[in-house]
Amino acid sequence: MMDWLAALMAITQREALRFIGQRGRFAAALVRPMLWLVVFAAGFRAALGLSITPPYATYTTYEVYIVPGLCGMILLFNGMQSSLSMVYDREMGSMRLLLTSPLPRWWLLVCRLLASTAISILQVYVFLGLAALFGIRFSWGGYAALLPALVPAGLMLGALGLALSSVIRQLENFAGVMNFVIFPMFFLSTALYPLWKMAESSALLRDICAVNPFSQAVELIRFALYQQLNAAALAWVLLSGLVWLGLAVWGYDPARGLIRKAAKPG
Template identity: 60%
Template structure:
């Protein structure tokens, strides 16, 4: 046996290329796992498409949408609901990623990531970014199919929506990461899906304009205004039409900071929740 196999000189400090290699490796694994899970890709697409083709088609007849920014004319309900459905893809993808983290923690696979010598914040943020890249794939395939359904944002919108997708995906991913840290077992996750995903999605501007919600229920309107998902949807809506909604941008950045801080705290070995619970990325 050649001793060079097991020993080699370790550089005293990592260069930029080592950090990049680590980041690339984590993102690559997230994408590879997604590609291997064909059912996940299919369900990620089918869900918003069902809403677009069936729910939105039916609602078109009963729900008129007035001219509200960023739209300059009356738009079909399908057009209005598309940013909400993009948000839905991001939301489900984030929660799916969080679910896989709970699973990884239960099986012990999470430990592979957490014992890397790179700082834990860097590992977790890289994983979040990997999850967002996976969501990009889903969103653009959805937009391609939606285009065939005559949902045609301006061509520049396909580009300008990218930063909005990134920030919104990160925000939702950070929230999901935090949720994953406080869940003990995989079985508990179904409850969280019901208590997080559905309220977030329905109590937002994804399906109805906020002015409509205010007309129907001022209380629900206030809830929608405090819902981070509302701002993610609005940021995407404006960005898809080449515009920036500063309020939504500020809100998304603010929520991103809060959720990320919470998730990093929860996964911090010295302060976090894992050590107190006896769930060190697996069994104790």
């Protein structure tokens, strides 16, 4: 058990030092959602009306509505950033060296996942602090209740990044992942528009958004900010996270995944 905890502490410390050394990464993680909050939301405030839907007990402004989605955006993009660093570590050889540890491979991946999720949660709370400066505030109880929601949501999206990193062979292919995975996952969700608004445009789009695991993560965050539990969203998030983590462990199996691919000539 001490060896397992030592591995967790070592990997967490390594990720923390990498994060501290990459100040641009921290700034980019905050600039992106702040631009959406200040610029995008201001443009759509008058054009997009929102009805009273749970967890809101009254009419709400568009800026308030998209804050949970922007929190999800931070978790999603940081999960993909972790995926990118995994691909980099594999090309540099440090990832293969880590996987030669006598500890179970799944535990090493979980340690990496926990470390990246902790960094994502820190970024979310910093973003909420900046949003408060623009007048978008929640209750102290909401901020506290948010943490138990951010953990499974961050782990799920981080597990997705791990699964993707097991099949991405080169850093150059990461742009394709951004275009075909991250952006569709974000835009086809409830991060920017409620489901009833999507249904007005297309019933198919509404159904896609409803089953999108990222939508469920956003709704889990949204309800938590109002100290409510969305049990269905939590179940969907946990199930998706377990599936993606299983795929990541399978992908990093030497018999079929990362190491075998790395050994192929060319």
